[in-house]
Amino acid sequence: MRSAETGFDDEYDLIHVLRGWLLRIADLKSDDEVQKLAHELSEFELVCEEECSYVDPGIVSLLTEYPAEKTIYLSDFYMPSEMLARLLHSKGLKLLVREGFVSCDVRKNKRSGRLFGHVHQSLDVAPEQHVHIGDNVYSDVEIPRRLGIAAVRFTPEWAAEARNIQQIAFGSREALFEQIAIRSEEAAREFIAAEPAERSAAFCAGVRAAPLFLGFCHFVAERAVRDKVDSLFFLSQEGDFLHRVFAALFPKSTLAGLPLPDSRGLGVSRVSTFLPSFPEPIGHEHLKLVWSLHWQQRVSTLFKVCGLEAGEFRDLLESLGLKEDELIIHPENDPRIGRLIEAPAFRKAASRQYSKRRERLDRYLDQQGLGRRGKIGVVDVGWRGTIQDNLARMRPDAEFTGYYLGLRKFLNPQPANVEKHVYGVDERCGDAALLDSFEPLEVICSSMSGSTEDYREDGDIVVPVKSIHPKSTLHNFPQDFQDGVVFAAREWGPSLAHYAVSSDELRELSVRLWTHISRSPPAGLVRTFLEVPQHDVFGFGGHFDRSQVPSVKEMLFGVFNRRYRNHVILYLRRTQWEPSIAQHPGMSTPHRMMAKTLLRLARLYKRGRVAAQRAQLQRGH
Incomplete structure (x- = not known):
């Protein structure tokens, strides 16, 4: 029965509402189960309130202007007084306000004025002995004044401005993201002001691109909770950076009050695990x-x-x-x-x-806590999840769930204990454009500790043996860029939690930023891409110098000369990132135009071949 129908105001406490909701939608066998789940949900709601609430910096000084024999809280609120007291205590206000009255406890509220009457009767005070302070012009000022109470409206200018900003942000995710981005970039410029121009440019580029990685890490957290994985392993190289972002975004290892699984980096690679x-x-x-x-x-x-x-x-x-x-x-x-x-x-x-x-x-996997059973989550930037496949073969009795920024089509049978989820671009669903050249994302996510090639014994433990090309240490762009992303994660994180932003809501912005990085990259990224050789472990072997673009002569006479033709074809197969040609410092305009044309033709040929293969498969079915 509605509260108003029994002579009270339309007020209900949270647990009462949750019980009614669960009885309607949940198939629970006993009232004890309903009560237990309702209690768990209410505790979760309290945690969310604790994360989003804060103490007004001017409230203590204001209260000193109105000395009183007794100071209490008086609130139209959906949590009972016991929970509100815990919320205030968590903010350090226990000594300031020890007790009070909440509308849902007595089913009377300030809007009707009946909660004021209940307070006066309970404490045996007259209206003229009561000073009420609040922010709502109707419930906290107009109604109490009608009852003879001295009402004081507390609305700091900064709070009013913040409320207006919040109203805009709650009404539009695009406006919210723009607000956070502006605030993050302003903080970054102040933080990096004294740094060299090159580091500052890379750092700020990372701050601007941060939502791409924040959205992905949010996706990982959401899926890890949903999939009930026991632990999360971020696979090196790129996983080292992604784990830094994850830790900065979730410093308390919780998502909306829910505990996240333990997470750590794992020193693995395709060659070390195959x-x-x-x-x-x-x-x-x-x-x-x-x-x-x-x-x-x-x-x-x-x-x-x-x-x-x-x-x-x-x-x-x-x-x-x-x-x-x-x-x-x-x-x-x-x-x-x-x-x-x-x-x-x-x-x-x-x-x-x-x-x-x-x-x-x-032994290394055992020492890192990657068990032989249970549900294990792995995180990597992409592209076919072959390291996950290798780990799944090593641990056939465990379930492996992978989370990726981008996935290409699988060319090998998938192990039975493997499941893969993608956040950004999925070639299996026809999203292929950004995967034509994925090396730029690998460059900016790469670890300065190098790639794992093998393992060695160090006393009683096993440690990864890593290698890194000497030229990699000469370029700080990836590290500076990553520092910018991690800085932005700490700026964005509280707002994403406060406004209950999901990874789905960030996905469009994430893909847009990925597209921008791929098509209009920072100069430092292109320079690093060209000057740091690509390590090709499984195919051609060795290191590939991406700055050595085939000459005009090789492109022109490749039709007739097999050696020239092979050089051109091998280059096109190993890199197809057009901005590396457009911004190449050592190419003439005709040379650049010819190379870009060949890159585009190669992509068209590749897509046409894939389309033909798909059509052939469909005809076969």
């Missing part, structure tokens, strides 16, 4: 998982994948007609590669490396 991930030493069938992704592979790279050095097998290679630096097209079809893998010397060496690496990786 070989040891199988239940038996590597063979031809295992290597097909690599060749499906890299249909061109150098012989030396094949050895690297198996943890071996090709130089130690020169006699075997010579007997098979193979050269260490030879680029093999479709290795799965080359009979020489088949004979190499079956050669006793190769199999014995590969099996020995497999055993060592599997034992070290197994």
Whole structure:
């Protein structure tokens, strides 16, 4: 029955409302279950109130102007007095206001004036002995004055302005994001004012791009709670940066009052986890998982994948007609590669490396808390989730749920204990444009600690063995950019929580920022991209110098000259980021125009081929 129908004001306490709501929508077997869940939900609501409320800086000095024998709180509020007292206590106001009256407790409110009467009767005071202070012009001023109470309206100018801003922000997410962005950029300029111009530019670029990574980290937190994962592992290299953002965004390890799973970085890579991930030493069938992704592979790279050095097998290679630096097209079809893998010397060496690496990786995962059962969440920037697949094979009895900023189509069968979710761009759903060249995002997310290649024993523990190209240490753009993103996370975080912003609401802005970074990148990003070689572990091997664009001569005569043509094709296959051509400092205008034209034609060819394959598959079905 409605409260008003029984002679009271239309007031209800939170737990009463939750009970009624649960009885309507939840299939709970007993009243005890209803009461228990209602209590849990009310406690969650209190936590949210604690996170969003604050003490007005002028309230204490104001109260000293109105000395009284007794100071109480008097509130039209949906939480009972016991919960409101806990809220005030959490803000350090217990000594200032110890007790009071709440409308939902007595089902009488200030709007009707009946709560004032209840207070006077309960405390045995007359209206003229009562000074009431509040901010609402009707409930806190007009009504009490009608009753003979001395009413004081407390509306600081800054609070009125803040309320207006909040009303705008609550009405429009776009306006809210714009407000936070302006505030963050102003704080960043002040923070970075004394820094060198190059660091300042990279730092501010990170601040502007921050919502891309904040939206993703919010997505990770939401999904981790929803999927009930036991722990979150951020996979290096890019995971080192993403974990910094995650920790800055959720400093209390909670999302809207809900506890987030424990999280940490994990020193892994494709090459450090591939070989040891199988239940038996590597063979031809295992290597097909690599060749499906890299249909061109150098012989030396094949050895690297198996943890071996090709130089130690020169006699075997010579007997098979193979050269260490030879680029093999479709290795799965080359009979020489088949004979190499079956050669006793190769199999014995590969099996020995497999055993060592599997034992070290197994110990490392145990030491990092990656269990053999349960539900494990992994986080990475993208692109096919192959490290997650490798970990899932290492821990077949655990469930692995992956969270990615972008995902490409899977080219290999997915392990049964793997599930993958994407926040930004999903090629499986037809979103391909931003994935034409994903290297820029890898550059700005890369870790200065390098990439994990193997593991070694250090006393009683196993630690990652990492490598980093010397030129990487000469460029501070990624680190400065990341520092800007983490700085912005601390600025954005409280507002995202206060306004209950979800990752879905940030997604459009996130993709827009990703597009901007890809098409109109900061100069420091392009410079780092060109000057720091790309490490190609599984395909061509070694490091690829992206600044060495094929010459005009090679582009023009590539139609007739096979060596020139191969150089041009290999370059186009290994990088397709057009701004690296547009902003290349060492190219003439004709050279730049020719290169950009070839890049665009290559992308059109690739998309056309994919479309044709899709149409063929559909006809087959």
